[in-house]
Amino acid sequence: MLYRISLIILSIIFISCSEIDTSVEKKQKNPLKTNAKQHDFALVIHGGAGYLSPKNDADKEHNALKTTMDSLLIMGKTMLEKGGEAIDVVTKVITIMEDDPRFNAGKGAVFANNGKNELDASIMHGKDLNAGAVAGVTNIKHPILAAKEVMTSSRHVFMAGQGAEQFAEEQGLTLVDNKYFFTQNKFERLEKAKKQSSKSSMRSDYLPDEKYGTVGCVALDKKGNIVAGTSTGGLTNKQYNRIGDSPVIGAGTYADNRTCGVSCTGVGEFFIRYAVAHEMSSQYRYTDKTIQEIGDDIINKTLKDINADGGLIALDKYGNVAMPFNTTAMLRGYINEEEKVVALFH
Ligand code: ASP
Numbered sequence: 001m002l003y004r005i006s007l008i009i010l011s012i013i014f015i016s017c018s019e020i021d022t023s024v025e026k027k028q029k030n031p032l033k034t035n036a037k038q039h040d041f042a043l044v045i046h047g048g049a050g051y052l053s054p055k056n057d058a059d060k061e062h063n064a065l066k067t068t069m070d071s072l073l074i075m076g077k078t079m080l081e082k083g084g085e086a087i088d089v090v091t092k093v094i095t096i097m098e099d100d101p102r103f104n105a106g107k108g109a110v111f112a113n114n115g116k117n118e119l120d121a122s123i124m125h126g127k128d129l130n131a132g133a134v135a136g137v138t139n140i141k142h143p144i145l146a147a148k149e150v151m152t153s154s155r156h157v158f159m160a161g162q163g164a165e166q167f168a169e170e171q172g173l174t175l176v177d178n179k180y181f182f183t184q185n186k187f188e189r190l191e192k193a194k195k196q197s198s199k200s201s202m203r204s205d206y207l208p209d210e211k212y213g214t215v216g217c218v219a220l221d222k223k224g225n226i227v228a229g230t231s232t233g234g235l236t237n238k239q240y241n242r243i244g245d246s247p248v249i250g251a252g253t254y255a256d257n258r259t260c261g262v263s264c265t266g267v268g269e270f271f272i273r274y275a276v277a278h279e280m281s282s283q284y285r286y287t288d289k290t291i292q293e294i295g296d297d298i299i300n301k302t303l304k305d306i307n308a309d310g311g312l313i314a315l316d317k318y319g320n321v322a323m324p325f326n327t328t329a330m331l332r333g334y335i336n337e338e339e340k341v342v343a344l345f346h
Pocket of ligand 1: 048049213214232233234235243244245246264265266267268269
């Protein structure tokens with residue numbers, strides 16, 4: 001008798017669970033999503049959101065940046081086409097960008113209010129949700145490689161300051177003097193920001209002429225693995241030891257093979273508060289919306305409504321791309337088997 005009753009109870013539980021599952025599936029009817037085009041691989045890169053005037057589009061500087069994005073995309077495509085791993089593509093792309101003084105990452109990092117450069121980076125692997133991040137580091141030449149080491153060679157996810165630097169050294173990464181990160185134009189930007197800071201509001205954390213900067217990359221490889229990474233010097237004139245969204249998993253970076261990979265750029269405080277990168281993944285998982293619809297909602301409605309400047313790049317598990325931003329410009333590009341796009345303005 002007892003056996004029969006248990007069987008009946010178990011069947012009831014089983015039936016109600018299946019009903020819950022079916023109803024979730026029923027909601028996912030958007031043909032754009034369920035029949036989403038499959039790409040063998042895909043790669044998307046950003047060089048930061050900011051304020052640039054479209055009338056300067058012809059500027060040599062802008063064209064040179066686009067050419068750089070173009071060659072990074074082609075390099076990444078070559079790796080992915082040959083079966084290269086998303087993790088290697090993301091670290092390679094970001095390392096090159098960290099060496100380029102035009103970007104606000106690595107060599108070209110902006111200055112904190114104490115006249116020093118403090119760098120943040122993170123990376124996440126969508127296969128097992130493993131992740132690594134470093135924050136406030138002052139002497140690691142390639143913070144993205146330190147983030148990767150935290151992910152692959154430590155039992156931690158997030159390391160900051162001296163501990164992160166010591167760990168990077170132990171892993172054999174290249175250390176540099178903080179002066180290595182000095183660039184004249186970024187220093188001038190600090191001086192300008194200090195003069196303006198008395199009138200500071202959240203929004204003016206991004207100077208009216210604040211340019212491209214932070215870098216990010218998301219790759220989907222042929223095995224279906226999604227990896228996302230972000231690297232930055234943060235915001236010009238930030239309080240020293242301030243940490244933005246870029247190294248915060250779920251805020252500036254997120255990757256999950258079941259949903260999507262995301263790298264954000266913008267005024268980090270908002271991206272942390274709204275857990276933007278993870279929000280992208282959650283909405284993709286639990287709603288019927290496409291990656292473009294979700295990105296657009298978050299960046300151009302939720303964040304825009306509160307004057308939160310920024311943008312993001314994302315790839316869903318099928319290789320569909322989203323690159324929304326609510327500033328005047330965001331340097332960005334993506335590539336897959338059949339298409340390549342590089343753009344700066346809307
Ligand atoms: N999100 C970065 C930060 O707040 C800055 C940026 O993307 O430009 O540190």
